[in-house]
Amino acid sequence: MKSSRQTTLRSQVTVTGIGVHSGSPVSVTIGPADINSGFVFTRIGADREVQAVAASVIATDFATVLGDHLGPLVSTAEHVLAALRGMGVDNATIEVDGPEVPIMDGSAAPFVDAIDRAGTVQQHAARRFIEVLKPVQVEFGESFGELRPYAAGFRAELEIDFANSPIGRQAYAFDLDADSFRRDISRARTFGCMGDVTKLWSAGYALGASLENSVVFDETRVLNTEGLRYADECVRHKVLDVVGDLALAGLPLIGLYRSVRGGHKLNHAVLTALMADRHAWRVVEATEPVLERPVVARRARGHADVAGGMVAVAFAPDVS
Ligand SMILES: [Zn+2]
Numbered sequence: 001m002k003s004s005r006q007t008t009l010r011s012q013v014t015v016t017g018i019g020v021h022s023g024s025p026v027s028v029t030i031g032p033a034d035i036n037s038g039f040v041f042t043r044i045g046a047d048r049e050v051q052a053v054a055a056s057v058i059a060t061d062f063a064t065v066l067g068d069h070l071g072p073l074v075s076t077a078e079h080v081l082a083a084l085r086g087m088g089v090d091n092a093t094i095e096v097d098g099p100e101v102p103i104m105d106g107s108a109a110p111f112v113d114a115i116d117r118a119g120t121v122q123q124h125a126a127r128r129f130i131e132v133l134k135p136v137q138v139e140f141g142e143s144f145g146e147l148r149p150y151a152a153g154f155r156a157e158l159e160i161d162f163a164n165s166p167i168g169r170q171a172y173a174f175d176l177d178a179d180s181f182r183r184d185i186s187r188a189r190t191f192g193c194m195g196d197v198t199k200l201w202s203a204g205y206a207l208g209a210s211l212e213n214s215v216v217f218d219e220t221r222v223l224n225t226e227g228l229r230y231a232d233e234c235v236r237h238k239v240l241d242v243v244g245d246l247a248l249a250g251l252p253l254i255g256l257y258r259s260v261r262g263g264h265k266l267n268h269a270v271l272t273a274l275m276a277d278r279h280a281w282r283v284v285e286a287t288e289p290v291l292e293r294p295v296v297a298r299r300a301r302g303h304a305d306v307a308g309g310m311v312a313v314a315f316a317p318d319v320s
Pocket of ligand 1: 078079190237240241
């Protein structure tokens, strides 16, 4: 049953694999966290922790890198964040023993499995959301992204267009709930074109990238012998990345995200634009009683704060 209460993991669970950029073995342990703590990354031995919020993003070139004034702490944060947000977890610790989260099979499915193994528990606090109040838009060359008000929950509408590649043009619309995330999105893998991968390799990046953790295309076909998990696996993976990148709002979003030819950089820029405009969003709290679909908020414009099971709250989260 869906809950209007905050949710965390029942126990700790560890996932081990290799880092896609270093090629070295690395483990990530996700576990319970207190109410209102969101997602917090720690690095074993580094004695530092970084809150998974937009202000902690210090690079988005090949993956989402989180850090602070001391520099990067953890790279490739987006897939484990997608799994946590996608599965409806509000609060979790994420502990890594190296510079990046393991890439696993390139999807979020191993992290979803881990969350299933750990189990989830409801906490004694109402779930909080960031509700988008007015549209914000960002354009980078041929890329476009926006967040818009959307009362029924979180929805993503994405379009990608890789001309001169078998990927081609793909579009996907996704309304976020845990069952749909698990079934339709979590298994979609990272993808790339052979030419890009060899360029990354020669620059010293993506040393752990292989057909075990990426879908790779040449000019005419997919090179993985097992083929695709979904005919439109690439755009579904872009949805997965959006769920992970927008988890850096610090709270679940109530809004519609649209992008054309998007990526981590665009997702981060749209989120940053939203956060920068204090009139573009507000924090709302799910109210009791527990609703079957807590994020449904049918609200008349200019009406009082309480409507449809949500209440606006006066305090701001740590999301600047
Ligand atoms: Zn990804």
